[in-house]
Amino acid sequence: MLKGISPLISPQLLEVMARMGHGDELVLADAHFPGESLNRTIVRADGLRVADLLEAILPLFELDSYVPHPLVMMEPVAGDTPDPAVEASYLMSISKTGTPVPQIKRIDRFAFYDRTKKAFAVVMTGETAKYGNIILVKGVTPL
Numbered sequence: 632m633l634k635g636i637s638p639l640i641s642p643q644l645l646e647v648m649a650r651m652g653h654g655d656e657l658v659l660a661d662a663h664f665p666g667e668s669l670n671r672t673i674v675r676a677d678g679l680r681v682a683d684l685l686e687a688i689l690p691l692f693e694l695d696s697y698v699p700h701p702l703v704m705m706e707p708v709a710g711d712t713p714d715p716a717v718e719a720s721y722l723m724s725i726s727k728t729g730t731p732v733p734q735i736k737r738i739d740r741f742a743f744y745d746r747t748k749k750a751f752a753v754v755m756t757g758e759t760a761k762y763g764n765i766i767l768v769k770g771v772t773p774l
Contacts (some may be wrong), residue, residue, distance in 0.1 A: 637687035644674045648692055648754045653771045655751040657683055657692075661763035666753035669744055678757040681765060684723040688767070689728040695770035700736035703766040705743045717760045735765070 634639060636645065636738045652658065666673055674722070676684060689767045694701040695759050702725075707713045720737060746766060747753060756763075 634766055636691065638686040639676075639679055639683060640691070641674065641676065642677065644688075644754060645691075647672065647674055647687070648769075651751050653695060653751070653769055654698075654747070655769045656746060657688075657767045657769065658727065658747050658750045658753040659688075659758075659767065660747075660753050660755050661758035661760060661766050662756065663759075664753075664764055665744075666747070666755045669747040670750055670753045672752040674752055674760060675752045676754050676756045679758055681758045681760075682720040684754065684756060685721055685765075686724040686727055689725060690731045692771045693770040694730060694733065694767040697770065698768055701733055701768040701770065702735045703743070703746065703768075704735050704737050705737050705762050706737040707752045707765050708740055711761070713762050717763055721765060741748055 648657070656665070658670070661681065704718065722732055722735070743764065750766065
């Protein structure tokens with residue numbers, strides 16, 4: 632165990648985040664997401680909720696300030712209604728870290744899958760909330 636690093640951050644996740652460069656994307660995927668089918672770099676975080684992981688990750692991970700939307704979630708499929716509490720819980724967790732809370736962009740399901748294919752890694756969580764996936768775009772750590 633390391634001082635100052637949440638025990639929710641596994642050694643594998645810490646390594647992945649350290650290897651990422653600015654503009655690289657990290658997908659925090661819910662338990663139903665087809666991560667293994669879309670990306671070769673998978674980090675298991677079974678049993679963990681995305682909101683809790685956001686709170687653990689963001690003290691170590693700078694969001695990209697050079698893109699308009701460093702946070703991206705999946706737009707509900709026509710006929711589905713998202714639970715606004717999911718996004719609200721994510722924004723609350725982000726605000727607890729002292730990270731400026733940017734607006735979350737929503738994109739079509741298949742556009743989300745395409746971004747996942749190009750992402751640096753996918754973290755498969757135990758999140759059960761419908762449309763609980765979120766992409767984080769890594770920025771440059773200030774000096």
